[in-house]
Amino acid sequence: MEYVLLIIGAVLVNNFVLNRFLGICPFLGVSKQMSTAIGMSGAVIFVMGMAAAVTWCIQDWLLAPLNLEYLQTTAFILLIAAFVQLVDIVMKRFLPALHGALGIFLPLITTNCAVLGVAVMNVQNESSLGISVLFSVAAAVGFAFALIIFAGLREKIERANPPRAFRGVAIALVTAGLLSLSFMGFSGLVK
Amino acid sequence: MNEWLTPIMWIGGIGAFCGGALALAAYYLSVPEDPRIEQVTNELPGANCGGCGFAGCADYAKALVENKTSPDRCPVASSAAVQAIGALLGKAVVASGRKVALVLCGGCNTEAIRHFSYNGITDCAAAAAIAGGDKACSFGCLGYGSCLRVCPVNCITMVDGVAKIDSSACIGCGKCVAACPRNLIQLVPEEAKIHVLCSSRDKGSVVRKVCGVGCIGCRICVKLSDGAISMDGFLAKVDYTKPPLTNEELVEKCPGKCIRKVG
Numbered sequence: 001m002e003y004v005l006l007i008i009g010a011v012l013v014n015n016f017v018l019n020r021f022l023g024i025c026p027f028l029g030v031s032k033q034m035s036t037a038i039g040m041s042g043a044v045i046f047v048m049g050m051a052a053a054v055t056w057c058i059q060d061w062l063l064a065p066l067n068l069e070y071l072q073t074t075a076f077i078l079l080i081a082a083f084v085q086l087v088d089i090v091m092k093r094f095l096p097a098l099h100g101a102l103g104i105f106l107p108l109i110t111t112n113c114a115v116l117g118v119a120v121m122n123v124q125n126e127s128s129l130g131i132s133v134l135f136s137v138a139a140a141v142g143f144a145f146a147l148i149i150f151a152g153l154r155e156k157i158e159r160a161n162p163p164r165a166f167r168g169v170a171i172a173l174v175t176a177g178l179l180s181l182s183f184m185g186f187s188g189l190v191k
Numbered sequence: 192m193n194e195w196l197t198p199i200m201w202i203g204g205i206g207a208f209c210g211g212a213l214a215l216a217a218y219y220l221s222v223p224e225d226p227r228i229e230q231v232t233n234e235l236p237g238a239n240c241g242g243c244g245f246a247g248c249a250d251y252a253k254a255l256v257e258n259k260t261s262p263d264r265c266p267v268a269s270s271a272a273v274q275a276i277g278a279l280l281g282k283a284v285v286a287s288g289r290k291v292a293l294v295l296c297g298g299c300n301t302e303a304i305r306h307f308s309y310n311g312i313t314d315c316a317a318a319a320a321i322a323g324g325d326k327a328c329s330f331g332c333l334g335y336g337s338c339l340r341v342c343p344v345n346c347i348t349m350v351d352g353v354a355k356i357d358s359s360a361c362i363g364c365g366k367c368v369a370a371c372p373r374n375l376i377q378l379v380p381e382e383a384k385i386h387v388l389c390s391s392r393d394k395g396s397v398v399r400k401v402c403g404v405g406c407i408g409c410r411i412c413v414k415l416s417d418g419a420i421s422m423d424g425f426l427a428k429v430d431y432t433k434p435p436l437t438n439e440e441l442v443e444k445c446p447g448k449c450i451r452k453v454g
Contacts, residue, residue, distance in 0.1 A: 068197070071201075078205055078206055079205065082212070082213060089216045092222050
């Protein structure tokens, strides 16, 4: 039950994009088409899960014993960026099909604030390795959920005829605000 | 160890370790790219117009090498370039021939009537939205240049209120075809010189009232052309899949003066 609540909390209640406002740049940047939104979502889920594991290890085995917690941000960014690049190279070599689907999105999320945010949050919550990875994947699923809903909305708006002043980014931002507002309705569902 | 050396060493160490790992991975796990992709890209025109349906010439070259498409998709490449690509890929290619855009309307201001004075924004779609456009013929070229603004090589000019396309400069990307609100522009084989320059589907009597050079549906050309021109309702149409027309008699005998030799 605890895990279910953790997942619901991360996906709906404390949605990364719509409640915590992390990862806004890909949320606006790659939400013009459903196909790219799905690709990006897959890549984010993959990277966030992996990054959580890597950062947990570096935090618990290296930074904490050496009393270097204040270097958290630097170390995490360094590690996540290098790790994603490594995954990119390895995936291209051994899993070309997966690389074809996620490849172009991987470098985009190396220094994504959502990825870094989830790593920092795991440290703050002092969670174990398993819980960290579970929380990260759930948070990424929440991100994917928001991104895909938003891409669907934007595809519809693309064909609609908003007033000239609202066309393009303006109407996208208004839509994002309304979507965020509706997600606020989930607050209180899980403590 | 003192309190500033430790963090420098560790962060530096992590950085060096990650850098080394990436360098090794990039060296040992690199995927060799097919050298033919670059060769094919060089053979393509490099216009990056998207006429083939791919995101530019390099993307098309990649799809070609991966055998996902055929070399005749490029509307710009000369037949020699297409043959060269076919040779690189070890495929026999029947070149589809270069295609150029043609405006199927000859109703210039001196021949076709404009039944009111339009002074809104200079855009064909906008003009067409107001009472069906100022041109009395509801199929004619409006002449407000929506096509010439999308042309990537600037080969379209307005001559007396009708768009004219310079077929020697046209790359056949088809952007003007999509831009024309009246669907007057068509991609035709470069070799074809004799065309029916009218798109009006109105009856002959209606056409005569609004334009001096419209197709009146008399069928004279159908008899003379040996099947290369056929009637579509009240409009004569050239079948461009057949060998190009050469019979100049068609031009002389057309009573509507809409069959013309172009280029």
